[in-house]
Amino acid sequence: MSSLPAQFQAWFAARGWQPHPHQIALLQARGDSLLIAPTGGGKTLAGFLPTLIDLAKGGMTGLHTLYVSPLKALTADIARNLATPISEMGLAIRVEDRTGDTSAAKRSRQRVDPPQILLTTPESLALMLSWPEAEKIFAGLKRVLLDELHTMEESRRGDLLMLGLARLRHLAPGLQVTGLSATVDDPERLAAFMGGAEVLRAGGGLAPDLGLLPTTAPPPWAGAGGRYAAADVIRAITAAKSTLIFHHSRAQAELFFQALWLANPAGLPIALHHGSLSREARGRVEAAMAAGALRAVVATSSLDLGIDWGDVDLVIQVGSPRKIRQLVQRIGRSNHRYDSPSKARLLPVNRFDVLECLAAIEALRAGELDGPERHPGAPEVLCQHILNIACAGPFSADALYDEVRSTGPYGALTRAEFDDCLQFAATGGYTLRAYDRWQRLMERGGLWQLRDLRAARVIRMNIGTIVQREMVRVRRRGGGEGGLLGEIEERFAATLRPGDSFLLGGQVLRVDRFKELTLEVTPRPKSAPKIPAFNGDAPGASPELSARVARLVRQGGAGLPAPVRDWLALQTERSRLPREGRLLCEIFPHQGDYTLALYPFAGKRAHQTLGLILSHRMEVAGLAPLGFIATDHALLIRSALEVTDPQRLFDPATATEGFEDWRAGTSLLKRVFRDVATVAGLLQRQLPGARKTGRQASFSSDIIFEVLRRHEPEHLLLRATEAELRHSLLDLDRLGDLARSLPKLDPVFADRVTPLAAPLLLEMGRVRLAGAGQELAAARMADALMEQSGLSSLREDADG
């Protein structure tokens, strides 16, 4: 206590608090630190104490401390929290936040007259670093706080943040950086990620109280919503003070929210929160939660991180957690008081899910934490960073290279790799020197700079690494500015006609009309709504989790809840259970096509890789594969024709010529390329002024991909795409091992969908294939439409 100034000691005492040891340790640290603490461990205060004490001395103007967090909601929350000690101690400190939600007026003011403490997001930081004034604004910066740092590892966002941090260190020598993180599997690796830091550990929290949510009805065979247990969830909410309910997708959250209200005769105040709702809607929920006015919130990962709402004492996770890490973080949300255990319940959404939930509980109790694999910083992010800082002013390539190399992710970057990225930013990096006249960057007097300053506007508008689908705003008709309800994906919006209804924000909305990029709607509570699809990518679970599930399945559910045993018994009747040392392979007709179902339990990456190989062989064999779904436990391939000899497909002697082209034609690769090209700045998401309809103005990245593959197979973006694919696919070198290590097949020809396959058919994230099958499917549809329409065909055969 004596290491605190008197004013602060008094404040702590008045609250009846003792500072935690890690808070003191952080105060005394020289150099950079990484504080590992479970949520509720006073991390925020620990991070800001040094700043508050410094600023309390008075006499400092300009930006002193920059706080960066991944979530806008979090920065708003921190601002609220800091207000308390600042006002209670009467400190003259200005704290402001700056995110995509901040008003334009406020943002302009911050550029000229920044506050002493600025709370922001990685994207906003990147934007600030692109200003010519950046040098001036950050010259006096003393401290940087990086919150929820563990979420930034192994992502493009983290790469961009680390590059930005290196820039800050350059602009403000002597900068002290503190990382704040939840419990992770390898703190040293995270410390290296942030450029080296001393690791400080807060004492561990108590083991969580974790289990399955008791339900009156058993889970269905297949399904993803959890709505069968709405009444059980209401019961749990009633028994708790304040509950958070997490879903994997926005669509599921919407449906569940509706179902809850139908089971809520007592009218408990329950709200909905997800990223596609308007800022106002989200802000209202956050404020109500902070004020203790809500009994429960149904949310997606928009509320994932350590917002301190104190009184949450129950977390319900609907659908098995994909990663233990995610579960730990979400559990960390309940019972923020450091000294009582967090309570979390898992609600399985179907019978297969029960196994996954049980496996997750086992894993957590065994203390297993899954961590990301180490990988170097993404090249496309570096390309963007180069363009971003070029907007601030001329730079030296040598100096920038050294700066970039000082970061964790780009620590091993070679000069050649750096030059590749620089060339891309400057000229597009093409062997055909077509753009010398129009290059974006040029060298003059040993410094690189923008050739045309007007390019800065476009570059700034495209800052960021989060590549989203095209969105369409949804506005209540006649609601004016306050009528903005949220947004939906353009692809879904394209299926809507005036008169259709859909669900958003828990309301059923009827489409009135499209006005430019906005959909005008009117609430229509009684209609049956279409469900908007928000496309998300389910991350793969860890291999450990898959192995646990495999074991549970093979045991036939011994010792598991009755519904699971019944389901697996039915599976034994209709097909068989997977057994040790054999690969179960089911083939059955489904919706006019055929499905081949495999259960290797080898993880999503392996299954996706296998999916590409097998579908290619099926294409060559003329079986017209249409697409496949790979989950952590299974691979399902859909084809127009039946696979009659599965063993042949697995024969390692089967030729694989043309595999590269096949791979390049799949939606998986095209999507990865599109993301890489967008982040690198090849494709522009935002164009100033232009009337932009997603359907027309932005032409497809697919054709760019094709052209590059044909003309410049060594292009930087193609190499970056390959690098990015390691998240989704196995190394091609390991492919041989995979093929050889596959156990003998247990083929089963069933006459319909098997119980084991049923839940998996509803999974999102189908990989589409560009083979004969795709055209076959379209041609069938075209023929059917011709027949139904009553219009006669135009065709006249060319025989005279």
Place this chain on the structure above:
Amino acid sequence: MGDFSFRFNGLRVIARPSGALWLPESRSLTVSDLHLGRATRMARLRHQLLPPYETAETLRRLQAEIKALNPARVISLGDSFDDSPAMAELNPPDLALLHDLIAGRDWIWIRGNHDPVAENPPFGGRFCDDWQEGDSPVWRHIRLDGGADISGHLHPVVPLGGRRWRAFLVSRRHLILPAFGAYTGGLEISDPAFDGWLRPGHALLCASRIMELPLP
């Protein structure tokens, strides 16, 4: 083969999966909206540096059609060049290929909204505002109400089976060609630009074979 043969206001025409229209009797080949030089234009105006191969790509596909059919006449139905500087900046290999394709054929550049108003280009062919064979439908860049015409400009695409396909559109009086150029975007037929004149009609989708779709 995948071709689709039909009659349009008395004229026998064949829709090719490449997006080109073939008239077997007069041996004339029509393509639309080549937008040659688009990549350069985007670099110049939008600071966007796309792979500079779209002209080569477009010409390669055009060359394949010309080799297969050996037309006596080629009609490029407008927006052949992305703009006037783009036309002037075509690189030597692309220019050489274009020159070879044009040699020995009657080559007509229909003027589109993007095309330069200038004299006939140095590599060959002649600019016309429109074209007609006797009392055939009129070839023009943008559809006009009134008589029958063959036009482009709209870059139509039709979604089917989870994909967007370039397509010919055929109504009683109007035949619209899909965009042939590599970096051309597409306009979906649900767009208001297609209201009031297209239906009832047909869409001919450019897959590896032409797929016919009704537009009731």
